[in-house]
Structure formats: structure tokens, C-alpha cells
Amino acid sequence: xxxxxxxxxxxxxxxxxxxxxxxxxxxxxxxxxxxxxxxxxxxxxxxxxxxxxxxxxxxxxxxxxxxxxxxxxxxxxxxxxxxxxxxxxxxxxxxxxxxxxxxxxxxxxxxx
Amino acid sequence: xxxxxxxxxxxxxxxxxxxxxxxxxxxxxxxxxxxxxxxxxxxxxxxxxxxxxxxxxxxxxxxxxxxxxxxxxxxxxxxxxxxxxxxxxxxxxxxxxxxxxxxxxxxxxxxxxx
Numbered sequence: 001x002x003x004x005x006x007x008x009x010x011x012x013x014x015x016x017x018x019x020x021x022x023x024x025x026x027x028x029x030x031x032x033x034x035x036x037x038x039x040x041x042x043x044x045x046x047x048x049x050x051x052x053x054x055x056x057x058x059x060x061x062x063x064x065x066x067x068x069x070x071x072x073x074x075x076x077x078x079x080x081x082x083x084x085x086x087x088x089x090x091x092x093x094x095x096x097x098x099x100x101x102x103x104x105x106x107x108x109x110x111x112x
Numbered sequence: 113x114x115x116x117x118x119x120x121x122x123x124x125x126x127x128x129x130x131x132x133x134x135x136x137x138x139x140x141x142x143x144x145x146x147x148x149x150x151x152x153x154x155x156x157x158x159x160x161x162x163x164x165x166x167x168x169x170x171x172x173x174x175x176x177x178x179x180x181x182x183x184x185x186x187x188x189x190x191x192x193x194x195x196x197x198x199x200x201x202x203x204x205x206x207x208x209x210x211x212x213x214x215x216x217x218x219x220x221x222x223x224x225x226x
Binding site for chain 1: 147152153154155157160171202213214215216217218219220
């Protein structure tokens with residue numbers, strides 16, 4: 001079954017509200033990557049986290065890697081319409097070779 | 113922007129036809145991947161390659177086949193297309209130097225089988 005789950009599956013917010021998507025793995029991850037896919041587009045790499053407890057920021061986006069390296073989160077402060085899209089986490093599962101396993105994704109819609 | 117290309121971008125075809133989806137990258141990447149994705153849904157890995165003459169099946173069973181004769185080229189073939197094959201097919205590549213590789217995606221091919 002699916003080893004990397006994301007919640008929520010869908011999220012509608014008003015512009016200016018905050019948004020968070022959570023990524024949970026059934027096994028320890030060697031790293032975690034985040035991708036954004038705009039409607040009709042292809043996934044584009046955002047960031048990678050490698051260390052336990054790591055936190056990285058990109059403007060209004062904050063990424064966290066859990067202490068146990070089994071979960072991660074992406075938080076967007078004050079969403080804008082340009083944030084619309086599907087956000088995927090992806091990680092290399094311990095013992096899973098070098099293959100990247102993608103999460104189930106969270107679709108974000110931002111309304112004016 | 114990554115140098116990875118897919119053709120055609122859109123394809124509408126009848127049941128039973130043989131089709132080949134092209135994927136090329138000019139970055140010299142060793143590892144290449146094919147994903148199948150329904151609109152707004154998760155990505156399913158269907159094939160991957162770690163180098164020339166290396167191909168493996170992915171996590172999702174697929175009736176398609178792939179080949180890797182040249183580093184830059186990783187085509188996907190469906191011998192007999194069926195409506196259940198209607199989906200978006202995304203090609204990706206990575207440099208292949210280790211666990212921290214970023215995946216670069218092509219623009220995708222949207223396939224519709226009538």
C-alpha cells in the first residue's frame with residue numbers, strides 16, 4: 001500500500017490565510033523533498049531536507065523534517081493565488097533502494 | 113528550467129493502436145523515470161532506468177515497455193492502447209550521484225485512448 005501519505009487531500013483557503021500540508025511515512029526517510037505542481041503542469045522541485053529536525057524557509061514557505069525522520073510539513077503563510085497547485089512530498093524510504101517515493105499530494109485552492 | 117523534453121504533448125488515439133511516447137534530456141543524467149498520473153492525483157512510478165541498457169519496472173504494474181539505448185533517450189511504448197491507458201505520462205531524470213538527487217520533470221504527455 002501507499003507508504004507516504006499526505007493530509008489533507010484537498011484544501012480551500014481564502015487569500016491571506018495560512019496553509020499547512022502534512023506528510024507521513026510508514027518508515028524512516030533518508031531525506032524529504034517537496035515539489036509543487038501547478039494545474040496542468042508538471043512537478044517542480046522546491047526544496048530538500050536531510051537532517052532530523054531540520055527547518056528551512058523560502059519566503060512565505062516553511063518546511064520541517066520531523067525528529068524521527070518519518071514526517072514532514074510544509075506551511076505557507078498568507079497564501080496568494082499564485083500558491084494554487086498540488087504539493088507533493090517525496091522521500092527515499094530506508095531500505096527502499098535509491099527510488100524516490102512520492103506522497104499522495106495535497107491540492108491547494110486559493111479563493112479571493 | 114530543466115532540459116527534459118517529451119513528445120507529443122497531447123495524443124488522442126483509437127483502441128488497439130501502438131504508440132511510443134518520447135522523452136529526451138540533454139543534461140547527461142544517468143537515471144530516468146516514467147510516472148503515470150491522473151489529473152490532480154498522485155504520481156505512480158511505472159518504469160525507471162539507472163543507465164544505458166538498464167530498465168526496471170516500477171511500483172505500479174503497467175502494460176507499457178521502455179528501452180534505454182542512449183543516455184539521453186528513454187521512450188515508452190504501448191503495443192495496444194486501451195481506454196484504461198488514458199492518463200498523463202511524466203518523464204523525469206536525475207543526475208544519479210546519490211540520495212540527494214532532485215528529479216527534473218518533463219512537461220508530460222496527455223494520452224487519451226478512445
